[in-house]
Amino acid sequence: MSNATNASTPSDGTAAGRTASDPTTPDFRAMGAELEAGLSGLRRELHQIPELEFDLTRTQARLLQALDGLPLEIHTREGSSSIIAVLRGGRPGPTVLLRGDMDALPVAEQTDEPFKSTNGRMHACAHDLHMSGMVGAAELLSRVRDDLAGSVLFMFQPAEEIAGGAAEMLSHGLLDAAGDQPVVAWGIHEMPYPLGTVHVRAGAQMASNCQLTATFTGLGGHGSAPHTAIDPVPAVLDLGQQLQNLVTREFSVFDPVVCTTTQLRAGEAINVIHDTAYLGATVRAVSPEATEHFARRGVEVARSVAATHRCTVDAEFKVNCPTTMNDPVAAQVVLDIATRLFGAERVVEMKHPVMASEDFSYVLEKVRGAFLFMGALYPGVDPATAPQLHSPLARYDDAVLGDQAALLAALAWSGALPE
Incomplete structure (x- = not known):
């Protein structure tokens, strides 16, 4: 200085x-x-x-x-x-x-x-x-x-x-x-x-500022034949719903958590089942304990969803500030x-x-x-x-x-x- x-x-x-x-x-x-x-x-x-x-x-x-x-x-x-x-x-x-x-x-x-x-x-x-x-x-x-x-x-x-x-x-x-x-x-x-x-x-x-990201990888194919591919898009949609279940079923209303899915991405072509799909969510919590619990369970839920949909997933939870x-x-x-x-x-x-x-x-x-x-x-x-x-x-x-x-x-x- x-x-x-x-x-x-x-x-x-x-x-x-x-x-x-x-x-x-x-x-x-x-x-x-x-x-x-x-x-x-x-x-x-x-x-x-x-x-x-x-x-x-x-x-x-x-x-x-x-x-x-x-x-x-x-x-x-x-x-x-x-x-x-x-x-x-x-x-x-x-x-x-x-x-x-x-x-x-x-x-x-x-x-x-x-x-x-x-x-x-x-x-x-x-x-x-x-x-x-x-x-x-x-x-x-x-x-x-x-x-x-x-x-x-x-x-x-x-x-x-x-x-x-x-x-x-x-x-x-x-x-x-x-x-x-x-x-x-x-x-x-x-x-x-x-x-x-x-x-x-x-x-x-004020709440913590955290983010959960998940990239699901399946097997691409033709949009007319999903049974020949492994479509990661249903996995992304499922994870969005499961994160809301996580908030309402594992966290007290007196120690609140807000999880908002703000990013959904797959490919550009409308007639293609793409190899990957991505979800991003912002997560806010008002206690260190809730932040830590969501960090662990959010990633676990993403992995469980991936297994259900026969995909692999790269899931990460990051604390931007406590x-x-x-x-x-x-x-x-x-x-x-x-x-x-x-x-x-x-x-x-x-x-x-x-x-x-x-x-x-x-x-x-x-x-x-x-x-x-x-x-x-x-x-x-x-x-x-x-x-x-x-x-x-x-x-x-x-x-x-x-x-x-x-x-x-x-x-x-x-x-x-x-x-």
Whole structure:
């Protein structure tokens, strides 16, 4: 890693940071409101330059420009678009990690926003707001740096959409960047919920992201004479049905699994029985135990189906990222701090996890913490009918950014989790 900027007064990790109830806690919400216009402008610039996966050169350059002048240690790495920034507080204390993802999607935007993307890519998952909120938190915490206990490690991550960026940054020493290992990690994701609302739960916040693939091989032949061939297509169709039976007969409704067959392929010619047929399915689960059980049984079922249909099969189960598991204490800290900042009417303790996935889960496997949602719908938009994440019509209100920066800063300020 390269060290571009140095700030003095390193922390020694000997004391926890202040709690949100400390009367000397800065008024982050009022401070965040002062930044809102600037953060909105940054977000709209980022929205117009969406980039994919690990190749985020323009995005990285704009973020480095936005962070320039703050008392941060900036770490970049050759061949990577990631950014790690470290803010050293003026008082001893632990290291806290904040994360924002950077990449966009290969989606052609269809909104009527005046700052819409025109390059065939789109920040349809609100990562432009995540980055901007992180910049805001860095500025807020820099303003109170002398009173900050410990260090804050800002993780600007590429390649979340392909579930590869967090693991890649971890493998290159993310958690060692501040010297002390982080004691808690926080992440925020905008959602199509009412503006400014905060949503979190203890335990599973989001599901694992897994996939089952199966390629069946039979014996090709003429479509008019299936009895002279071994047709792999019925095997693929059978497996699709058997996977639904697996979900409903081997998994509790209180530990849910979603298995959706999304790919079916055989040959091109309509009058040919082809040698091979392929099935691909996405699998989501909210516990490690359910993920592991499906991994074993999904492959077993595929092999059993192949034997029934006289085929061979190459079946594979892959975990792209595990369940996003919130530490119960960390989830309660979010509820408490968000309630103090915004009032109880804007805070929701979620009853159920979201079945989408998030590769911040890899960080939470190593560091206690929580991942939470913030609503960013324009006022008057019905959440029930609003375009969802990844839609080419997705629109999010950057008026949330002042509060988002304030919440991130307040979480970092709170330091270590209470015992």
